[in-house]
Amino acid sequence: MNLEIDIRHQAGMLALDACFTIERPGITALFGPSGSGKTTLINAIAGLIRPDDGTITINGTAVFDRKNSIHLPPRQRRVGYVFQDARLFPHLTVRKNLYFAHRRSPNPLPNGEIDAIIAMLGIGGLLSRRPIKLSGGEKQRVSLGRALLGKPDILLLDEPLSALDQARKDEILPYLEALRDQRRLPILYVSHAIDEVARLADNMVVMENGTVRASGSVFDILARTDLAPLTGQFDTGAVIPATVTGHDTAGGITFLDCAGHQLIVPLLGPATPIAPAPATATRLRQTRLHIRARDVMIATTIPDGISANNIVPVTIRNLQPLDHAGMDVALHLGHLATDTANTQKHAPVIHARITGYSASRLNLQPGQQVYAVIKSVTVDGKLRDTDA
Template identity: 75%
Template sequence: MSLKINIRHQAGTLDLQAQFKVEQPGITALFGPSGSGKTTLINAIAGLIKPDSGTLTINDSTVFDSATKTHMSPRKRRVGYVFQDARLFPHLTVRKNLFFAHRRATNRLPENQVDAIIAMLGIGDLLSRRPAKLSGGERQRVSLGRALLGNPDILLLDEPLSALDQARKEEILPYLEALRDQRRLPILYVSHSIDEVARLADHIVVMDKGRVRASGSVFDILARTDLAPLTGQFDAGAVIPATVTGHDPKGGISYLGCAGHQLIVPLLPSANTTTTHASTIPQQTRLHIRARDVMIATSIPDGISANNILPATIAALTPVGTGNIEAALHLGHAAKGRILTTPVIQARITNWSALRLSLEVGQQVYAVIKSVTVDGKLRDTDA
């Protein structure tokens, strides 16, 4: 499954010029400030607007080509679209909303897959209700189900959590994770929340003023200090892979391994609370460590509550904003002249702190991270 985009479109003051590829299943986040062209782009992919020029290809099928005057209708594109406000038919039950798309699909899903999607989204008990009787989170889950039952080649999610409060967001996020890990199809996820992107996305396309400013894996893009103005200066940080090694339910913590080092995080939600070892649960996780939550010490601190004190080597020191420095830290101590390939975390400190500690690139230091500030989410081992 693949998506290839090379289009230009003028919409008011927005001059959209987008060119990138999505060539594997998983979630690709379209991320950027309001007005950067994210929604305009996915509307073009869905066929809701006709670009001024360029080409759009879904699964080797050209759905738009200005040179040949090709513009396939939205229905023929096999695109699933979930809007911010769910847009369910208010006069239909949940069951009829779901099967509205299923009945019109050009390639209908078999009954066992329909049942699996309903079970995955936890909406089996809602089938007889009407949308007015659903919570915001339930409506979005039904909207996801309706899109999936259309058996799309690609799924477009336009800020599906933006209209929900934090409690409803936490309700639906696990279902989006299940969707990512269980359904093997490309997903474009529009968001302006760095926390959502760090938790859900495999790849990121960063947009600003109608242009693609950067694209790549979530691990690489969120580690780039030069993108801080676009990725959100005060929420920027790193996403790094780790392996679950154990749990301590009594202490309320989980143990993770990353690049040969142990990290302690709050007890993972899916942890087996009857055992302290990790053999019975998924092993892989990703961590979102915010730059603002990392301190730098030039020697191992003593007598502090922070559980994570990791050896690190300064890879870069970059001025950010007024009076701040973004320090890129490779995990581990590198001998002089040796280049590390370990994961990079970010630390945001003041200029004064950098001067006071005489920090410089290549210096061996310690990254101090409070356990409660680290976001860790389990992922299936085959995801």
């Protein structure tokens, strides 16, 4: 399943010029400041607006092609759309809202699939209620279910958490994680909240003033310092995958392996289950970490007598001056030899933000082997069971 976008469109003062491809299932975050063209773009994908020029292809089928006069109406595009405000039919029960899209699908889901979606979203106990009796988080879960029961080829989520308070966001985020892990379809997720993106997304498209500034793996995009003005200077850092190796319940900590290096985080809870694994598969418990540059210090020798639990060997990749006499230091995990280019290419990178004075005082240089003292590690999302 894939999505190919190459369109131009003038919407008021916004000149949209977007070109990118989503080649696999999972969540792709469409990220950028307000007015960057995110909603205009997904409205074009859904068929709610007709672009001035270009093409849109979903799963190998052209749903828009200006030169060949193709512009399929929304109903024929097999697109599921979840808006910011849920948009449930107020006069219908949850059950009837869910089945609204199901009845109109040209290839309806079997009953077993419907039951699995309802169970995944935890809305089985809401079926007899009307929308007025639902919380904001419950409404969004029902809206997700209604979109999925239409059996779409792609799911579009337009800032589905922006209208919710933090408690309701925390309620629905695990269901979005389950949707990402259990349903095999591409999801385009519009957001301007970097924490949501770091927790949920597999890939990321960064937009500014109607154009695509960058696209690729969320792990690579969030580590790029040149995008910090768009992705958030304060939260610039790295998102990296990790595997659970053990727990110390008495000490309240969990041990993680990250590219062969141990990290310690507060005790993690139970994993979000996926479909049963084959009998021969090994089940791994995985999560992802968000290590912010502001939470990383650099030491030239292993420090002693400090409270930080995470002190890992690193190799300086490069140093980049920032505004206000600051310095961004990119660090490969591990002490790497300068001639092992292939090893360096695949070693995860974290970032430290220090003063230029500190960089000069420590005489930091590319290729230098030092130590990263990580003051805080954010675990983005719950554990996931995956098959090795």
